[in-house]
Amino acid sequence: MNDTIYALATAAGRGAVAVVRISGPDSRHVLEHLAPPLSSPRQAALRRLRHGGEALDEALVLWFPGPASFTGDDSAELHLHGGRASVEAVSGALDDLGLRLAEPGEFARRAFQNGKLDLAQAEAIADLVDAETDSQRRQALGQLDGALSARYRAWREQLIGALARLEAAVDFPDEDLPGALHQEIGARVASFIHELEAALADEGRGERVREGYRIALVGAPNAGKSSLLNRLAGRDAAIVTDRPGTTRDVIEVPAVIEGFKVLYADMAGIRETDDEIEREGVRRARAWAEAADLRLWIVDGSSASAVFDAAELVKAGDLLVLNKADRRLGAGAGPAERSAEQRGLAAVHASALTETGVEPLRAALAGKVSSLAGQDFPAVTRLRHRRHLTEACRSLHRAHAALSRSPELAAEDLRQAGLALGRIAGRIDPEQVLDEVFANFCIGK
Ligand SMILES: Nc1nc2c(ncn2[C@@H]2O[C@H](COP(=O)(O)OP(=O)(O)OP(=O)(O)O)[C@@H](O)[C@H]2O)c(=O)[nH]1
Ligand SMILES: [Mg+2]
Incomplete structure (x- = not known):
């Protein structure tokens, strides 16, 4: 009691x-x-x-x-x-x-x-209380309405359907699993795996809406990263000087674009250096840039050798920003632009000094962020869901492999997958998991 x-x-x-x-x-x-x-x-x-x-x-x-x-x-x-x-x-x-x-x-x-409430709905309440942007609010409200739980319920029902067919067959141990039934269940499990994997391969959009879309400002020293960050953030968040190597720490600035939460990060310019502190800065910059959802490659467009570095961190869909557009285009701008194009990057000309091109850049970012968020409701809005969904996928793969050898083992794996899916809405988790989920709420909720 x-x-x-x-x-x-x-x-x-x-x-x-x-x-x-x-x-x-x-x-x-x-x-x-x-x-x-x-x-x-x-x-x-x-x-x-x-x-x-x-x-x-x-x-x-x-x-x-x-x-x-x-x-x-x-x-x-x-x-x-x-x-x-x-x-x-x-x-x-x-x-x-x-x-x-x-x-x-x-x-x-x-x-x-x-x-x-089920667990996903309880989480939605916490998200609603924490929501700072429209997209967070909409997602949390959808989850509270049961959009997420309904999806998992439908998946569990599919799974239970396949399991029932399989168990019926297992109950007649003298006979081998009839070929047609084996095929039918195999096909069901395979298409189910496909569906779950598609839901997992969503680039974490549900989590991004909740936690913020991470945008890294990357480039060589003095390219104007900190100047551009200050423009995008609308305040003097980072120190700007004409000395290359000014920024060392990663400077994170939260902002909202078109109702989406984003996190800009300015960082050390990427270069080889003997300075121990700057070297640590470059290491952190690389790590942040690598994990970011989008990288803005800032290049001094007025430079004679506008290199477009750190190629291993470039991902298709990133943006090239040719900064210092208030000056004459340097000899390096053309090659940088061509190399970016080859890698699937669009280029924007901007000037952090006069602010020309900053608004179009922001619009380009808004387009990226909203297309990532997508139209339909995401299947995963936090890491906890992703873990259970991944676990369900693993069990399904095992079930699929075991189907021809041992229907009993396959049935057990299907049951495990069902349990993993069930954990997303809760009810079967041990107390300590619940402790973890509810500890993040505020008092009074
Ligand atoms: N003319 C012009 N100068 C700019 C522009 N953007 C930045 N600068 C200047 O370029 C120099 C370097 O700017 P920062 O913003 O500190 O460059 P950074 O990329 O952050 O440099 P590090 O922190 O050293 O890596 C400063 O003197 C800025 O005033 C621009 O659009 N036009
Ligand atoms: Mg800087």
Whole structure:
């Protein structure tokens, strides 16, 4: 049996209203004690809260008898005046009444345990609370509506269908698996593997929407990376000097383009150097650039030898920026542009100094980011889903291979795949996995 918990559900600090949430078997008793008489279920009532012979605050009080509450247990909300003292006085009274301050995510966890939400939906609530951009909000809301869970449910049903066919065959051990059935199940599993692998090969777009699309500004020293970062970010985030090798650390600046969260990173110019500190900077720059979703290759277009370096890090779809377009084009610009084109990069001419070309560059980035995000709902929005999906794929591959040798083993592998898919919506995970999921929530959720 759950104990009764409470938490401030609104942000801490002074505000117009502060909402204290209560959930658990004592909720009704608490309301009857603090704010009698008990109001009708789910109807706001204005009450003077009293405890220990003292008036604490005047509040709107809501009573949500279970199971028709967010957590599924008896619950209540107190909408207090949003001053620290009111919140403290009421919290003190709740402590006196034996209530416990909730752990982060404990309300959502109870909702999950009472079958009000599946795990993917609980995660969606956390994402919705954290959402800073439109795309994050839309994705989280879709997941809360069950878009993700529905997809996994459909996959599990497909799998259970194949498993049922196979088990029926295994139940007749004297006979070999008939050729036609073997073929049919094999084809089903193969097409299923194909579908899951396609969902996994989505370049992490669901995760990118949540965490931000990472854009690295890469290039030789003095090409104007830091100047361009400052333009793109709209503030003086990085130091600019005419000395090559100015930037050493990776400077990450979050921004929003067309409703998508992005993370720009300015970094050390890539070159060979004897300076120990700069060398570490170059190492970090390479690592960040390699893991980025997109690299902007910044080249000084006015230079006589505009090299376009670090070729091993270039990926098709990156962008070449010929910077310093306010100056005359140097002899190196043409070759740099041609070499970029060969590698499948589009080129943009820009000047971080006069800001010409910066707006078209931003538009090009918006196009890249929104095309990555895609139209349909992603199958994976966080690493946890990716892990289970990968695990399911592995089991399916094993099942496919075992099908002709041992239908029993194949059936066991199909069952494992089903378990892995089931873990995404939850219900069968050990407590410590749940601890990990809910620890990232804020208190009061
Ligand atoms: N004329 C002109 N000068 C620029 C432009 N962009 C940058 N510069 C100048 O080029 C020099 C180097 O600029 P930074 O932005 O520090 O270059 P960086 O690529 O960050 O250099 P490192 O940090 O050393 O790798 C500075 O003197 C800038 O003022 C531009 O578009 N036009
Ligand atoms: Mg710099």
